[in-house]
Amino acid sequence: MLLKNATLVTMQPGAKDRLVPDGAVVLEGERIRWAGPLDALPSEHHQLDDIDLAGRLVTPALIDCHTHLVYGGDRAGEFEARLNGASYQQIARAGGGILSTVTETRRASAEQLLTDALTRVDAMIAQGVGTIEVKSGYGLDQETELKMLRVARRIETQRPVTIKTSFLGAHAVPPEFAGKPDAYIDTVCLPTLRAATAEGLVDAVDGFCEDIAFDRDQIARVMQCAADLGLPVKLHAEQLGHGGGAALAARFGALSADHLEYAAEADAAQMAAAGTVAVLLPGAFYTLGETQAPPVDAFRSHGVAMALATDCNPGSSPLASLLLAMNMGCTLLRMTPQEALEGVTRHAARALGLSDRGQIRPGYRADLAVWDAAHPAELSYRIGWNPLYKRIFGGAL
Numbered sequence: 001m002l003l004k005n006a007t008l009v010t011m012q013p014g015a016k017d018r019l020v021p022d023g024a025v026v027l028e029g030e031r032i033r034w035a036g037p038l039d040a041l042p043s044e045h046h047q048l049d050d051i052d053l054a055g056r057l058v059t060p061a062l063i064d065c066h067t068h069l070v071y072g073g074d075r076a077g078e079f080e081a082r083l084n085g086a087s088y089q090q091i092a093r094a095g096g097g098i099l100s101t102v103t104e105t106r107r108a109s110a111e112q113l114l115t116d117a118l119t120r121v122d123a124m125i126a127q128g129v130g131t132i133e134v135k136s137g138y139g140l141d142q143e144t145e146l147k148m149l150r151v152a153r154r155i156e157t158q159r160p161v162t163i164k165t166s167f168l169g170a171h172a173v174p175p176e177f178a179g180k181p182d183a184y185i186d187t188v189c190l191p192t193l194r195a196a197t198a199e200g201l202v203d204a205v206d207g208f209c210e211d212i213a214f215d216r217d218q219i220a221r222v223m224q225c226a227a228d229l230g231l232p233v234k235l236h237a238e239q240l241g242h243g244g245g246a247a248l249a250a251r252f253g254a255l256s257a258d259h260l261e262y263a264a265e266a267d268a269a270q271m272a273a274a275g276t277v278a279v280l281l282p283g284a285f286y287t288l289g290e291t292q293a294p295p296v297d298a299f300r301s302h303g304v305a306m307a308l309a310t311d312c313n314p315g316s317s318p319l320a321s322l323l324l325a326m327n328m329g330c331t332l333l334r335m336t337p338q339e340a341l342e343g344v345t346r347h348a349a350r351a352l353g354l355s356d357r358g359q360i361r362p363g364y365r366a367d368l369a370v371w372d373a374a375h376p377a378e379l380s381y382r383i384g385w386n387p388l389y390k391r392i393f394g395g396a397l
């Protein structure tokens with residue numbers, strides 16, 4: 001298949017803002033065979049069936065590299081409580097927050113979890129998303145963590161998307177281990193990680209390094225276990241205060257450190273040296289009324305790649321729109337529209353350890369989004385507007 005009369009935004013490194021007008025893309029099976037200006041199209045492709053895109057913008061399909069979209073229940077009541085003055089940390093310490101979602105997720109059937117997750121996945125697909133990371137972490141016991149991860153895997157059988165799973169057993173201390181986080185890590189979290197890995201359910205290992213969650217020593221044990229299993233790591237770090245998570249992530253060569261509002265310049269330097277991507281989550285920043293923005297300037301000056309994601313979850317970021325996350329990345333975190341688009345394509349792919357997507361180039365997956373827009377900045381600039389015209393996944397329209 002040949003796409004022609006497209007305005008290509010290839011997202012190749014160095015291509016910067018450059019658009020390819022009168023562009024063409026040759027799709028072969030699930031891959032991109034060729035991309036470039038139509039007048040340079042090799043003659044062997046001239047006879048292909050073509051689709052005329054009437055000058056529309058074509059980007060790589062978007063990648064949401066940080067979500068918790070498999071969960072039970074909702075937390076609208078907590079949203080109200082926060083508006084009445086309670087903080088996210090107070091609610092968590094009183095047994096609400098993540099733990100209230102744990103109760104609901106343990107109670108829910110796999111079928112119910114899947115049905116609910118698919119409504120969120122469909123909202124993402126409708127905005128051109130082709131790859132979604134999904135975390136566990138609302139089970140905190142072996143049975144429910146496995147249930148969540150199996151549901152996450154089943155999404156791929158129900159919808160045309162790629163799902164990458166992250167094991168987040170170190171998300172919170174469950175009530176049955178209150179005051180005993182070390183015992184929880186050693187007797188539940190690590191054995192569950194091994195069992196989930198043996199079942200092929202884990203693509204990466206995540207944790208929550210924070211006062212209200214786990215300390216660096218506990219997280220380091222989880223990361224070491226991941227390393228022993230040959231799995232890449234990532235980490236929720238420096239979200240509510242500076243706890244040393246970003247440096248720890250860098251020390252383990254993490255794919256990404258996520259949130260990072262309280263990260264320091266030295267963290268940026270260590271992340272750059274380790275090639276760790278900074279995943280910024282403006283939906284959580286916005287929902288929690290945070291006022292300290294992540295150090296975007298330091299990430300820029302040290303050359304840390306920045307990704308953007310929804311953090312879709314029932315507490316800190318009830319957001320399913322990656323386009324709105326791009327807008328928030330610009331308006332709230334002062335990223336440029338170009339950085340926002342890199343953050344949901346090329347750099348998001350890196351944050352997931354994927355080297356076959358996030359750019360339009362030969363050999364890469366034919367996951368593309370076609371937009372009713374003239375310039376890529378429009379994707380970040382407009383609010384509550386969905387310009388998706390067509391989505392192509394694995395070469396299929």
Ligand code: NIG
Nearest residue numbers: 098208236284311313315316
């Ligand atoms: O990414 N920070 C920890 N985990 C989630 C929040 C989960 C929740 O509140 O349910 C986050 O913000």
Ligand code: FE
Nearest residue numbers: 066068236311
């Ligand atoms: Fe998160």
